[in-house]
Amino acid sequence: MSMSVSSQLERRAAVAALLKNRKDTLVVSGLGSPTYDLHAAGDRDDNFYLWGAMGGAALIGLGLAQAQPGKRVLALTGDGEQLMGLGGIATIGVARPRNLDIVVIDNQHFGETGMQASHTGRGVDLTAIAAACGFAATGTLRTIEEVERLATQIGEQSEGPRLFVIKVLAENPPRSLPSRDAVFIKNRFRAHLGFAAA
Amino acid sequence: MHSPQPNLESRAGDDWPAELYRLLKAADVRQMSYVPDAGHSQLIRLFSADRDVTTNVLTTEEEGVAIAAGAWLGGQRSVLLMQSSGVGNCINMLSLSAIGRFPMLMLVTMRGEWAEFNPWQVPMSRATQPSLEAIGVKVMRAETPEDLVETVESAAALAYEADQQIAVLIGQRLIGKKKW
Numbered sequence: 001m002s003m004s005v006s007s008q009l010e011r012r013a014a015v016a017a018l019l020k021n022r023k024d025t026l027v028v029s030g031l032g033s034p035t036y037d038l039h040a041a042g043d044r045d046d047n048f049y050l051w052g053a054m055g056g057a058a059l060i061g062l063g064l065a066q067a068q069p070g071k072r073v074l075a076l077t078g079d080g081e082q083l084m085g086l087g088g089i090a091t092i093g094v095a096r097p098r099n100l101d102i103v104v105i106d107n108q109h110f111g112e113t114g115m116q117a118s119h120t121g122r123g124v125d126l127t128a129i130a131a132a133c134g135f136a137a138t139g140t141l142r143t144i145e146e147v148e149r150l151a152t153q154i155g156e157q158s159e160g161p162r163l164f165v166i167k168v169l170a171e172n173p174p175r176s177l178p179s180r181d182a183v184f185i186k187n188r189f190r191a192h193l194g195f196a197a198a
Numbered sequence: 199m200h201s202p203q204p205n206l207e208s209r210a211g212d213d214w215p216a217e218l219y220r221l222l223k224a225a226d227v228r229q230m231s232y233v234p235d236a237g238h239s240q241l242i243r244l245f246s247a248d249r250d251v252t253t254n255v256l257t258t259e260e261e262g263v264a265i266a267a268g269a270w271l272g273g274q275r276s277v278l279l280m281q282s283s284g285v286g287n288c289i290n291m292l293s294l295s296a297i298g299r300f301p302m303l304m305l306v307t308m309r310g311e312w313a314e315f316n317p318w319q320v321p322m323s324r325a326t327q328p329s330l331e332a333i334g335v336k337v338m339r340a341e342t343p344e345d346l347v348e349t350v351e352s353a354a355a356l357a358y359e360a361d362q363q364i365a366v367l368i369g370q371r372l373i374g375k376k377k378w
Binding site for chain 2 (some may be wrong): 066
């Protein structure tokens with residue numbers, strides 16, 4: 001296993017480019033920086049922000065994708081969050097939803113807790129794991145041009161789940177904080193899809 | 199530990215898995231996820247054969263807690279099946295159900311409490327109810343097939359109609375003794 005080449009891509013610019021033409025894609029964000037990145041790209045009713053439940057982002061995406069087969073679902077998360085949910089990649093590979101993408105914003109560190117190095121900078125390749133679990137497509141992106149190309153595919157049909165890793169700088173941009181009231185965010189999200197609150 | 203329970207002593211007339219399937223279908227459950235347990239095998243077969251229900255086999259039980267939240271975000275009701283050893287795996291993920299007030303229905307077959315051969319099942323068996331209650335899940339228990347059907351019906355109403363987080367513990371005495 002070789003050390004990964006460090007990226008010069010800024011995470012906020014990458015997420016903004018990724019979501020620029022998301023249309024009606026439903027987005028779930030993993031705790032920490034991906035939640036701030038998603039909020040910074042624009043608060044929307046069809047965003048579900050996590051502030052905990054580490055390891056659960058992609059699996060919330062799976063349950064949502066199975067319930068809404070006519071819509072695209074994007075789980076936007078970080079390397080640490082996805083590493084805690086490694087088994088979930090196998091579960092998603094077996095479930096094989098055709099409307100779920102996982103995008104890992106990978107700074108190769110646990111950014112929320114003091115920038116300790118994570119596994120992904122030490123040779124662990126989430127795309128290889130996803131490919132071995134039967135994902136329909138995987139890829140590693142390092143430039144804004146590559147992210148812009150991926151952005152055009154996010155809303156498209158796929159043969160199965162896809163996982164993309166976007167390598168970004170290990171930086172902590174100013175926090176952009178969505179509501180921490182999960183009931184409010186849940187009810188807002190469900191109302192967007194036409195479901196009433198209890 | 200999820201040790202297999204392939205051979206259960208059959209109990210004539212006890213068709214509670216079919217009854218649970220019927221009432222969960224009547225409650226409009228559309229997703230089911232599980233880590234297998236022999237006590238759940240018939241219910242898993244019934245759901246897996248149902249094209250109107252999406253089933254997910256999990257690598258660890260907390261995945262099912264997250265899937266259930268996603269299903270509800272997308273407008274579907276779900277149920278999560280596991281044995282008692284799996285409850286410990288779920289605890290932090292149940293923060294999601296608790297803080298988001300997501301409907302959550304878990305059916306937990308108990309090990310380690312009645313004619314148990316494997317001592318490794320005992321510690322988590324002892325911790326199952328206290329740990330669920332500590333994270334904010336309401337625990338209901340059933341020891342007979344009749345009581346179980348009624349309990350799950352009530353639990354489903356609490357979960358799906360009142361946005362509660364419920365675990366129904368299915369007593370090992372009810373499931374039967376494991377044959378080695």
